[in-house]
Amino acid sequence: MARRTTTPPTDEDFEERIVDIDVSAEMRTSFLEYAYSVIYQRALPDARDGLKPVQRRILYSMSEMGLRPDRGHVKSSRVVGDVMGKLHPHGDTAIYDALVRMAQPFSMRLPLIDGHGNFGSPDDLPAAMRYTEARLAAAAMAMVQSIDEDTVDFKPNYDGQETEPTVMPSAFPNLLVNGATGIAVGMATNMAPHNLVEVVAAARHLIKKPDATLDDLMRFIPGPDLPTGGTIIGLDGIRDAYAKGRGTFRMRAKCSVEQVSPRRKGIIVTELPFNVGPERVVTKIRELVTAKKLQGISDLKDLSDRHKGLNLVIEIKNGFIPEAVLEELYRLTPMEETFGINNVALVDGQPRTLGLRELLQVYVDHRLDVVRRRSAYRRRKREDRLHLVEGLIIALLNIDEVIQVIRSSDDSSQARERLMEVFELSEIQAAYILDTPLRRLTRFDKLELDGEKETLENEIAELTAILSSEDKLRKVVSDELAQVSKTFGTPRRTVLLESSGITRNASVPLEVADDPCLVLFSSTGLLARTTDASPLAGEGDRSAHDVLVSVVNSTVRGEVGVVTNQGRMIRVQVVDLPTLPPSANPPSLSGGHPVSEHVTLNPGETVVGIGSLDPDGPGLALGTAQGVVKRVVPDYPANRDDFEVIGLKDGDTVVGAVELTAEDHDLVFITSEAQLLRYPAVNVRPQGRPAGGMAGVRLDGGATVIWFGVVDPARESRVVTIAGSSTALPGTQIGGAKISDYAEYPAKGRATGGVRVQRFLKGEDVLLLAWAGPAPARAVSTVGKPVPLPEELGRRDGSGVRLTHTVAAVGGALGASGGEPAAGKPAPSEQ
Template identity: 40%
Template structure:
């Protein structure tokens, strides 16, 4: 024992190493990161396997659980793998085994599973004690010739056994089955491919080492997912192969088919790779329930063991193209991000398609070289033994006598070696020969075997002596694998027509939009209505519920943006096609499903525009006669909840809106039949939160009915329509310009016959008018049928109204889009 005291502070001091903590943390983290990268998360470029996959297959190989053996309990395989090679959790190993058996996870499953191994719906596999497994035949191609010193072995975790550092891999498994993994600071996501295509590209590279990616993609068309589906376009695929990174759009396979009673349905038969079918169906159902996805009446998952079948039934009259596009945008198409990251000599590298195949070819060259050398050594050893046997048979009598005269086996071997110059191995073999092998027939068999062995030696020497011959062997073996396992491509390509928007699938057409006081809204094609002579009753244009009445009608193009201004001074924006298209007799849809309206908030004015020009303003007028102009730029970013357009007094409401450019005259008309015309420059531009300035001096019982913007020398007419269905046209030149906030001029008589003014519009002679009543009657008539008269007159009958009904709103169809033209075009 040491005589030094145990508490001597100098003991072991020479073994203490002073290190800065940040340096130690950095180095330790790097060591940990590299351990995860190389030992767990990333595949090897040579066999395409991570350590856990490789260890499971090797454990099954050592257990004799081949494709020709009976299935073995998964728990047994997991236990052997964990106990001998992979000292991690049994559940992690089992999850890997399950993934290797799932035909929807691996393009070519490496494990043949028996039992419940999960589903595309995300259902977990049964516990490992209930399932059974064995190697799939294609797995044996990865392990082929592993006993022939083809790959390096290293000690397992406790130095009891050895395990392969890589598998021989008779085909490029990294590309064939792909790989997904997340390491420290990096991740890999390699899509699976068709085995035949990958092998053809590998052979192309062997035969033409100068081939580039463009040559290889003639064979490898693109990823081939186990779940099929479609890749949108080929440019992203080529980029991924050329750089090792890319983003592919993968689209479900589906078809739209005619169904009963004229309805249609969408049948989905293939899903994007790694899509959870049950979650997808649930998301679609939620969007339907939330009103985000319209036109769907039923949704069913009819999938079975024969494949995927999700049925989406559409409403009668629903636009299948629109529903299809919505489904693609949110549910039936996903992005697959390619990161071709793998370990090359233990270091992670992002590889192009060519680099990946080059590393595989180098691996196979080493495997075939080592196998050929191993087989050559065995053949030479056998030839040496056969040479000794043949020499012994030539001198059989003397050989037998010498063995008989020897005291023991060792002396017999010594005598033979001295007499015939046998090697130790030859002498050993001869003294162990049986007498039956001395027959002439046996001699002939030995001679034949020797000849065959010499031919093998000659062939193996030629393989080892010529790289060309070596590559021929690799090529032939690749073709054999292809002949055995090749199958048809599952994933197809569809043309990339760019980003297909919802709008792209909506036909561009002129429509009439109807809004009621209770905020029901709908649209109808203009060509549903024939133009009538003035004074008609029109036809039903909306089924208005009891207590409700039409408040607004306007025409728009389906691709227009609609700025909907409300009586509360708010403005909302939506596309015309977002308003549901329904029949003339239908009520429509509540606007609260399209716009976030408050209680009591009604749409009172509408502007249709795609975008504002730099000099354009939104000019507004309120019921109490206030007028304001705000630059169009202030309305460029309208929130889904709307934005303030004007700050109104409590007893005021926004009535009408026009888009102006600073060069217009404004004409404000009142319900009492007065009008005032003034230059818009008299109303300065102001912010959205402003109230505005007074535009007209109203009588106590009068209110503003509408606003018209006109050029200073406009030859248009001012159309004035009253609530009882009467109206007139007067040239705008008859309304002299004056300063704002005046009393104005008399426009039309508002007596008991006419009633109060409902609407004013600027029209040309060949325009058409859309007139809508409170109760939903709609009529289109020619503007020229309305008499052109002076101011302060009675007007003529425009629409014949039922008792208790009134004109609610009027809008103009410009000549280019008039209903009569549409009908004439259809007749032609």
């Protein structure tokens, strides 16, 4: 066996070929080639159909795959694979991203892909292509319509094995309707979407009047129509963009101020600017609120769903003007964004910046060329068919001779030549006759052929008329655009405004002014505030109005404390309370809020009055059921919403809490035994909050305090008492009432027993209700209706007069001094 030997390589075999080139020239050439590829093959749309190459290839491939709207969806990965394998060699991610965008209704004004599955949201990415499905939308069929009728040119694909269209026939101005976004090398495009109906109307006007001006066209297209709706503020930038191809405009969310809860207003956001998602807005608002750069927002909820659409609820704190807060949201958050129009598109293979008229003109010219080529193609096809039909008719008229010629011929070639010679047929006609089955050569087929010939001749005449007349050609294009507009048109979504509807200036403050006001608490448990701190007259009609338990001077942005029978004071924001109309005299609390809407009470806990939280304000005077009195030093904790104002003994409760505006006013106790004790407030030393108070009135066994308050001895005041039986069911007794002059009762010392205020009649052994305060006295029922009281003044220790209705509370006239006594309510044993 021969042994094979190898010769080792020499240095000459490894010698490299080095070519000297200029680096700057190579860089310039390479960069220009790269830039050219990006501009023409990826980033910029064609001005005729408004599609980038990848979008055009997706639509064409799906059309070739038969993914029409009447067919089922297929996996998106199958579409991506077909596009990448045949036409687009730039990777599956780029193809799928383009497919997703064409399926998103918030990205495209008229989506071209009908997607099935998770195609994302303005805040979230879509699912992977293996999870989603797609097919062509109905609008996409209008884009590819007539593509097989020689309407557009085709070119080889990247490997020369397939062909692809250089442009789509595009039955509607897709570039203006759906807009475009792309970043190339050294240039970019950012085109806003528009309303199909408006764009088609402008295009038809331009077809009818080729010399139409920009102002003429803007009568049809006043501005963009964004997929997400919203509001466009300021139209000057839009006109600049339509004239020169570049301009800016501001987009705002669509908002409304509504009552979101019984006590608060809110801003409801139903539409956002283009390309802004709700999560982005929510995150930004929360950041600003946390950083204290945005005030007035108490809560933010995203209640969006598939059925109602976008629904952001921004709850506004009481005391803040919602319109002013909305203006701050526009200024600080993505609820207002700027859109910069840059209409750069490819025209005849060159990037150009186009205005509105140029964009429409390019499309109109393209559509005229498409319809012209389509008409020429259809006429050519019909002429070819007419030529064959005429040959068949000749054969039918001479059927016997034709059969004889064919039978006497040696082969098909000789038969074709003899038919051409005998009947003066063309080669195509003769070949078609030979290929036609004998069953087609009947008398009935002759009638069909005559009808087909007539139809073909008419269609050829119509197509010839279109091709020979520019006016008819334009009319066909215009009519087809009108049909597309009727089929796919939708109402405008975006509102156009010349300027902002809200102007932020000194006259529109962010917060409600901290004006003086009066806070009112009624016997039926309603809280409200007045519009100012003017005196309450106390005279006038009190129909449909309950009496006031407490009246406190405050300001709109101030605070008051609600005092309960368990000795707690609960902080309440005055601005949260409803405002009573200034015309009410005295004010009607029918529009007030139940106190339970503002404070949380324990089981069995009730509100007995309200007081100011101002450390420099009047102190609070308290009286309890066991006869304890306390003046509270107004040193309340600023960092707590509720706190104790008196240390109560077991079984004791607070029966009255009133502001003490002057130390020469009287502290007054009225007991269930019909005893009244009054003494100057100076006799009681103020104490801190934890203190339990001191003895206020001496009680006999079983007696309790049913009313405690403050009375100005310098004013004309009255004492009202109502007696009844302690064995009767609560709320069932009408009782006997007595009104006496407060001046008849002498002042006594603190912790004494006082003097008799009413003499009990037969069947009466307890006071059901008592009150002392400025005249005149008034009584109301449990529903706040007035109840007549005896008019005459009884003796100090006299008996009462039987009433006509049950009394729930008693009150008197209210002046400007504040600190008036609380209204009388039933004794604890009778409640």
